[in-house]
Amino acid sequence: MAASDYDVAVVGGGLVGVATAWGLAREGCRVVVLDEGDRAVRASRGNFALVWVQSKGLGLPQYAGWTIRSSNAWGGFAQTLKEETGLDVSFQRPGGFHLALSEKELEGRANILKRLHNQPGIVDYKTEIMNRSQVAKMLPDIGPEVVGGSFCPLDGHVNSLRLFRTLHTAVKARGVSYLPSHRVETIIKEGGEFRLATAQGEIRAGKVALAAGNANMRLAPMVGLEAPMRPERGQIVVTERLRPFLIHPVVTLRQTDEGTVMIGDSKEESTDPAGLTLGVSATEAERAVRLFPLLANVNVVRTWSAIRVMTQDGFPIYDESKTHPGAFTVCCHSGVTLAANHALTVAPMIARGALDASLVAPFSARRFHVQAVG
Amino acid sequence: MTKASDLASSYDLVVIGGGPAGLAAAALAARAGLSTVLFDENPGVGGQIYRAITSSPVKDRAILGVDFWVGAELAAEAKASGALIVNGATVWSLDPTRLVGVSIAGQARLIQASRVIIATGALERPFPIPGWTLPGVMSAGGAQTALKAQGLVPSGRTVMAGGGPLLWLLAAQILRAGGKLDAILDTTPRTNWLRAFAHLPDFVLSPYFSKGLKLLREVRAKVRVIRVDRLEAVGDDKLREVVYGAAGGERRMPADLLLLHQGIVPNVNLAIAAGVTHAWNERQLSFEPVLDENFNSSVHGIAVAGDGAGIAGGTAAAERGRIAAVAAVRALRPEASMPDTQAIRQRLQREEMGRVFLDWLNRPADSFRRPKGDTIVCRCEEVTAGQVRYTANMGCEGPNQMKAFLRCGMGPCQGRLCGLTVTELIAAERRTTPAEVGYFRLRPPVKPITLAELASLPIAETERKAVER
Amino acid sequence: MFKRLVDAGVAVAITVDGKRVAARVGDTVATAMIAAGIDHCRTTPVTGAPRAPYCLMGVCFECLVTVDGVGSRQGCLVPVSEGMAVETQTGKREAGR
Numbered sequence: 001m002a003a004s005d006y007d008v009a010v011v012g013g014g015l016v017g018v019a020t021a022w023g024l025a026r027e028g029c030r031v032v033v034l035d036e037g038d039r040a041v042r043a044s045r046g047n048f049a050l051v052w053v054q055s056k057g058l059g060l061p062q063y064a065g066w067t068i069r070s071s072n073a074w075g076g077f078a079q080t081l082k083e084e085t086g087l088d089v090s091f092q093r094p095g096g097f098h099l100a101l102s103e104k105e106l107e108g109r110a111n112i113l114k115r116l117h118n119q120p121g122i123v124d125y126k127t128e129i130m131n132r133s134q135v136a137k138m139l140p141d142i143g144p145e146v147v148g149g150s151f152c153p154l155d156g157h158v159n160s161l162r163l164f165r166t167l168h169t170a171v172k173a174r175g176v177s178y179l180p181s182h183r184v185e186t187i188i189k190e191g192g193e194f195r196l197a198t199a200q201g202e203i204r205a206g207k208v209a210l211a212a213g214n215a216n217m218r219l220a221p222m223v224g225l226e227a228p229m230r231p232e233r234g235q236i237v238v239t240e241r242l243r244p245f246l247i248h249p250v251v252t253l254r255q256t257d258e259g260t261v262m263i264g265d266s267k268e269e270s271t272d273p274a275g276l277t278l279g280v281s282a283t284e285a286e287r288a289v290r291l292f293p294l295l296a297n298v299n300v301v302r303t304w305s306a307i308r309v310m311t312q313d314g315f316p317i318y319d320e321s322k323t324h325p326g327a328f329t330v331c332c333h334s335g336v337t338l339a340a341n342h343a344l345t346v347a348p349m350i351a352r353g354a355l356d357a358s359l360v361a362p363f364s365a366r367r368f369h370v371q372a373v374g
Numbered sequence: 375m376t377k378a379s380d381l382a383s384s385y386d387l388v389v390i391g392g393g394p395a396g397l398a399a400a401a402l403a404a405r406a407g408l409s410t411v412l413f414d415e416n417p418g419v420g421g422q423i424y425r426a427i428t429s430s431p432v433k434d435r436a437i438l439g440v441d442f443w444v445g446a447e448l449a450a451e452a453k454a455s456g457a458l459i460v461n462g463a464t465v466w467s468l469d470p471t472r473l474v475g476v477s478i479a480g481q482a483r484l485i486q487a488s489r490v491i492i493a494t495g496a497l498e499r500p501f502p503i504p505g506w507t508l509p510g511v512m513s514a515g516g517a518q519t520a521l522k523a524q525g526l527v528p529s530g531r532t533v534m535a536g537g538g539p540l541l542w543l544l545a546a547q548i549l550r551a552g553g554k555l556d557a558i559l560d561t562t563p564r565t566n567w568l569r570a571f572a573h574l575p576d577f578v579l580s581p582y583f584s585k586g587l588k589l590l591r592e593v594r595a596k597v598r599v600i601r602v603d604r605l606e607a608v609g610d611d612k613l614r615e616v617v618y619g620a621a622g623g624e625r626r627m628p629a630d631l632l633l634l635h636q637g638i639v640p641n642v643n644l645a646i647a648a649g650v651t652h653a654w655n656e657r658q659l660s661f662e663p664v665l666d667e668n669f670n671s672s673v674h675g676i677a678v679a680g681d682g683a684g685i686a687g688g689t690a691a692a693e694r695g696r697i698a699a700v701a702a703v704r705a706l707r708p709e710a711s712m713p714d715t716q717a718i719r720q721r722l723q724r725e726e727m728g729r730v731f732l733d734w735l736n737r738p739a740d741s742f743r744r745p746k747g748d749t750i751v752c753r754c755e756e757v758t759a760g761q762v763r764y765t766a767n768m769g770c771e772g773p774n775q776m777k778a779f780l781r782c783g784m785g786p787c788q789g790r791l792c793g794l795t796v797t798e799l800i801a802a803e804r805r806t807t808p809a810e811v812g813y814f815r816l817r818p819p820v821k822p823i824t825l826a827e828l829a830s831l832p833i834a835e836t837e838r839k840a841v842e843r
Numbered sequence: 844m845f846k847r848l849v850d851a852g853v854a855v856a857i858t859v860d861g862k863r864v865a866a867r868v869g870d871t872v873a874t875a876m877i878a879a880g881i882d883h884c885r886t887t888p889v890t891g892a893p894r895a896p897y898c899l900m901g902v903c904f905e906c907l908v909t910v911d912g913v914g915s916r917q918g919c920l921v922p923v924s925e926g927m928a929v930e931t932q933t934g935k936r937e938a939g940r
Contacts (some may be wrong), residue, residue, distance in 0.1 A: 038772020045778045141938075165779040168768060178769040207707030240786060240822065241888040241916055241935045252841075258781075259888060259935045263825075266840045274649070276817050278467065278475065278484070286829035287841065294831075294939030299822035299915050301786050329437060415901055417871065417922045422900055429869055431849045462920075497902050509895035510844065511884040516899035524867070524874045525848040551848050611893050612882055631844050641902070683868075753897075754904065756889045786904040786915075821901075822915070 004193045006032040006177070007348065009185050009205035011196070011219060012212035014044035015160070015335035016309075016342055018167040020211050023347020025174035032203060033171065034182040034196060041273050043213055044335060046306025048236060048264045049160030050249060051091065051254070051337045054098065054127045054152035058115060060315045061122035064212070066341065071154050073340035075145040078158070084173060087166040089158050096155025096249040097139065099146050099291055107361045113150060129154040141245060144295040149250075157249040159257050160336050167339075179203075180295035184212070187222040188323045206328040208352050213309040216317075216331045224323030226314040226365045233270040235277065236304040237263040237284050239338050245294070253288055261295065263288045265306075276305045309333050312368065314363060318346060318360040326353065329365070376460045378481035385411045387702050388474050388487035389457075390465045390542020390644065393421020394445065394688045395680025395695035396493035397452040402699040406710040411485070412452065413463040413476055415821075418523075419441045419449050421495050421680075422515065423688040426523035437550045439543075441688075448692060467818030468492070468648040470673045475818060475831075482827035489675050489702040492645050493695060496638040496681035499660070499738065500795045501536060502745045504606040506634060507753055510613025514635035519546045527553040530630035532618050535605055537562035538637040538736045547594045557627060558593070559618050561601045561636065563739045572736035580728025581689075581709075603741070606634050636738040643788060647816040649673050651710060654809035656735050658685055659743065660794060661813050668701035669694055677701065690725035693718050700747065728742075735775035744798050751799070752792040762796055766803035773797055773814045786822055789814045845877050857927040866923040870890055873899060873906040873918035876929070884908050884918060885932040914940050 006029075010021045013035025024031045037043075053071050057064030071093070078091035100106035110129050116122070131148045138151070172178060182198040187208060189195075194208045200218045208223065210216050216227035241259030249255075253263050283302050288294050309332065311317055316332030328350050332338055349355045385408075389400045392414030403409040412419075420427035432438055435697025452459060460478065466474030472487040498515045505511065514534060520526035528550060532543055532783040533556050545558060577583055593599075604619030608626075616629045639660035640653060651672035652661045660683040669677045677698040680691035697719065700712050745751065757780045770776050773783065773796050782796055783789035789796070793814050801811045819828075846877055852867030859876060866875035873896040883893035884917050896906035899919045906918035909930040912936065918929075 038774050039815070045774070058552055083779050102762075161781070165765075168779070172768055180769050180771045180775075236928045237825075237828065239825065242938045245938045261938075267843070268840045273817070276469075277837055277840070278469070278818070278831060279474070279833045280840045282831040282833050283838050283841040285825045286833070289825050289829050292938075295418075296826040297824050297913055297940075298936070299786070299824055299939055300819055300828055301410050301788070301822050302784065303819070305817060415920060417920075426869070431852055431867075431869060433849065437848075455868070462903075482889060497900065498898065507892065507894060512896070513898050513903075519876050519899040520845060520877065521932075524870055524878065526845040526874060526878055527848045528844065529846040530844055555909055612895075673913070753894075754889075756887065756892070787902060790902045791898075 004204045004206045006030045006203070008207045009034060009194060009196055009203055010209045010211055012210070013178065014211070014213060015167065015179065015339055016165055016213070016330055016332065017211035018171055020209055020330050020347050020350070021171050021176050022174065023343035024351055025171060027348055027351035029351050032177040032179060034184050034198065034203060035178065035180045036183045037181040037288040041307050043306050043309045044164050045161070046234065046236060046304045047160050047336055048262060049157050049336055050096070050251070050254070051093065051156040051158055052096065052251070053154040054096065054150060055112060055116065057119070057122060058112065059313065059337070060362060061119040062277060063121040063271055063315050064125065067143060067337060068123060068154060069345070070338045070341040073154070073344055074156070077340040081166050085166050085169045087162060087169060089163040090165050091156065091158045093154065094248050095151055095153040095172060097135065097141070097149045097151050097249065098251045099135065099149040101145050101147070101287065101290055103147055109150050112263040124153070126152060138248060139246070141292050141294050143290050145290045155249065157254055158336060163336065163339065163368040173278065178259060184219060187219065189223065194326065207328070207350060207353070208331055209328045211330045213331070214307065216329055220329055223327035224321040225319050225327060225329050227317055227329055228365065228368055230310050230312050231271050231307045232310055233268045233273070234306055234308050235266045235280050235284065237288070237300055238283050238302040238304065239295070239347055240299045240301050250291065253291060261298070264352055265329055271307055273305055273307050276299030276303060309335070316363045317365045318355060318363045319365050320355050328355070340349050376458065376478065377418065378476070378478040378483040381411065382409070385409045386706050387489045387491065388413065388485060389491045391421060391493035391495055392416070392419035392461065393423060393493060393495045394448055394458065395495070396491070397448040397695070398423070398692040399491045399493060399679055399695035399699040400457040400459070401451040401455040402696050403702055404455035406410065406703040406712065407707055410457040412457055412459045413465050414459070414461050415464045419452065419459060419461065420445055422519065425519050428589065429645045430522050430764060431525040432522065432551070437547055439547070439669055444465055446760050457794065465644060466821045466823050468644055469543065471647045473730040477823050477827055480824065480827065482823055482830055484831060488706055489701065490677070491682045491695065491698050492676065492677065492678045493619055493684055494641045494644055494682045496685060497790060498635060499637045499639045500791050501634040501636050501742065502650055502749055502751050502759065502795050503742065504749045505608055506615070507750050508607050508609050508613045509611070510609065510630060511607045511632045511634065514541050514544050514633040517633050518547065519550065521547060524528040527551045528631050529553070531556050531628055532631045533557050533627060533629045535559035535561060535616070535650060537738065538635055538643060540572055540591055540638065541635040542589050544633070546589050549596050550717035555597045556629065558597050558599045558606060559616070560599055561605060561739060561742055562736055564601070566735050568736050570731050573731035573734060577728040577731035577775045580724070581644050582728040591684060603739070605742070616658045618673050635654060636742060637736055638681065638685055640684060641790070642682070643790060643816055643820045645671065645678050645682065646813065647674055647818050647820045650676060650678065651812065654807070655684060657730070657818060659737065665731070666700070669698040686726050686729055690722055692772060693722040693725065697722070709710065745795070751795045752782035752785065754787050755781040757782040757798060763803050766800045771804065772800060772811055777814060783814050788816065788820060844880065845862065847878060855923050855925050857929055859929045860931055871925045872908060872910060872921045872923055872929055873887050875923050876918065883931070886934055888935040891934055900907050912940060
């Protein structure tokens with residue numbers, strides 16, 4: 001083992017990968033992050049930056065508890081990052097909204113929340129259905145078509161691009177080796193260590209953490225793991241910088257600390273990150289103007305299009321390999337919300353060499369087989 | 375005035391840009407019977423080289439020179455051709471299916487084109503020196519536009535700095551208009567002659583030769599020209615003085631206006647957003663679309679003509695526009711009679727002959743393309759050269775990751791004034807080439823449109839379902 | 844900084860921050876401001892630094908101003924018209940304006 005170049009090789013340099021790498025480095029591990037190049041399909045450059053709790057956990061109640069754990073850890077996590085890098089990721093938790101533009105939408109919303117919170121074993125967290133006048137007290141700029149919404153005080157947001165930069169800055173400061181243009185082609189375990197083949201040469205490490213997003217689907221089977229994914233494309237519309245007008249993030253619309261307004265969140269079955277469906281952007285814009293009519297004349301300066309990291313059931317996968325001890329998967333859609341967990345909870349488990357079943361057992365990919373049989 | 379609602383839902387040919395390439399292309403195609411619309415963002419046609427050709431208040435033809443006024447013929451031809459010419463029309467989207475997003479007076483439309491000719495021309499190469507964002511510092515092209523279109527001549531203490539044909543042309547035009555120049559600070563390295571020399575014979579035979587010499591003599595007779603290797607604009611709220619390094623020493627010169635120019639580069643934003651493959655041109659130090667002999671791009675039905683296809687000048691641009699238009703007509707109306715493209719190609723070749731020499735001779739110095747320290751690179755987001763260099767060394771390999779980390783290129787100009795600088799800085803820090811580093815990924819809208827305009831576009835049921843859940 | 848070579852154009856009266864500016868037919872908002880000797884047209888939304896028109900051809904976005912109540916218009920692409928009210932823009936734009 002001592003012959004290995006690194007204690008842990010983290011595959012993937014996106015938010016999940018660098019958050020995990022940072023946590024590992026804090027545990028004293030020698031860490032390398034293997035990443036793709038500038039044109040990598042990268043969800044971290046196109047995410048919506050919510051640290052979001054409401055609606056999480058329908059179908060897997062333990063996911064709600066896992067999300068709340070991260071949400072609660074986020075403040076301290078952001079503070080530590082600031083102390084280490086001088087960069088403020090602007091984490092705020094003012095509570096967030098899901099707004100409805102029709103009675104039907106509001107009813108659908110209420111139903112989802114009822115089903116979510118009626119699940120046995122779900123941790124109790126408050127999400128309140130509000131009528132129009134209740135919403136208007138907190139969001140005075142809503143348009144006449146807004147009939148109401150749901151509000152959860154635990155919801156927040158962050159500047160996710162700055163988080164991305166901050167984590168990269170922090171891992172560098174902690175001596176983590178970051179190797180871009182090192183796409184991992186194969187992984188084998190030999191002589192007690194993992195050998196990761198890249199076009200730039202072989203990297204050896206005692207352990208390996210797969211944090212490569214949708215590419216985990218390809219990599220996991222190499223080390224006796226699995227990551228069934230169903231990537232989908234999301235588009236975001238971004239406006240010019242505006243003076244602050246919106247304190248609370250809405251699940252489809254938020255104002256960043258820099259002043260820009262981000263508008264989402266679409267889902268299309270596509271794996272082409274370069275493409276853009278104009279009609280989808282138009283729908284996002286149309287709904288944004290109906291939610292907040294004062295945005296009508298605001299300029300759109302960019303659109304983003306990115307491929308969501310999405311497991312087949314939408315919930316995270318944290319696993320350790322039975323056949324290749326020392327190999328782990330860290331795979332999820334909510335790389336921002338769960339960043340604090342990945343850095344502060346999952347990374348220490350990997351450093352110790354074993355996942356803590358009391359925390360992450362429900363998120364093993366074995367659940368897909370249970371369902372298949374059942 | 376044509377309104378967005380007046381437009382047909384489809385045209386045989388959509389030409390984007392009303393400079394020489396666009397005007398020549400539209401005229402030829404419309405005459406050959408293609409339903410043709412030309413969209414141009416400016417209040418009048420002419421592009422930048424023939425700016426305000428139909429409306430310039432500068433009536434003394436000697437001031438702007440004969441090469442300017444030849445544009446009048448192009449504009450007249452296009453007007454008479456039957457092509458619909460729409461000014462004040464901003465094209466903000468183009469996709470590989472040739473769906474064109476255009477905004478006119480705050481109203482957006484999507485227009486289907488059978489063929490598209492992108493003729494968006496050139497813009498000035500970024501000139502990132504310390505203080506270049508100060509009021510009182512302007513691009514030479516900007517000052518030339520104000521002279522052509524509004525008859526504005528610099529007054530007060532005026533300094534020009536940089537290099538390239540446009541700088542000298544503007545100097546001559548300002549002088550002819552009765553303006554005064556305190557100095558021209560020439561930033562072109564003397565060593566450029568070494569690379570340029572081999573191409574001198576071609577240049578001597580080209581139309582640029584005698585014109586260029588005459589222009590240099592005209593300007594040098596009236597203005598002090600100083601060769602400099604360092605340049606800085608200094609001031610608090612606006613430009614107060616120009617600081618420059620020459621012959622080993624530092625000098626200061628009080629100034630009210632500093633006009634900067636170090637050449638022009640293709641305006642690539644729309645073509646890149648449309649998915650057109652681009653490649654690095656090491657001689658011209660810029661990205662340009664990869665095109666065939668008819669200026670067709672890698673995207674079927676989309677051609678790029680004019681300086682947007684690589685810098686070759688206004689006369690060449692018109693010939694390129696004609697060749698691209700002939701190809702469009704042949705594809706859609708093979709029965710139409712077409713001019714002899716052999717003759718057009720010969721004229722184009724003659725125009726391009728002297729270009730290689732000019733490119734090498736006027737190649738801007740590395741230090742003026744790759745700034746250091748606190749010099750602002752991205753004007754919109756106020757990102758400095760030092761930040762870009764530091765982040766490149768952190769392992770940030772390319773402009774797209776750089777954009778995510780530092781926001782450079784994320785402002786309203788969408789990288790037009792920093793893209794090349796960012797690419798070159800990353801290449802320098804990582805000891806690789808700009809070709810290897812690549813350019814910003816661009817998506818529509820390539821020019822800002824309002825949320826209301828975006829919201830007004832047609833939406834299919836599946837597209838609505840992708841958002842409403 | 845600039846003077847008019849031919850001052851014979853038809854006058855167009857606009858206001859900039861409430862003050863009358865004598866523009867000419869053929870001016871854009873940006874060139875009318877330059878001709879009137881107005882130093883800067885906005886301050887940036889990032890650091891508040893003053894900026895003036897730079898390229899005058901629609902690519903640099905330095906000449907963003909509020910025209911007749913609509914913010915962030917490119918002054919170099921908007922022709923002046925009689926009675927037009929132009930405001931310099933300070934920092935970030937206000938939503939709804």
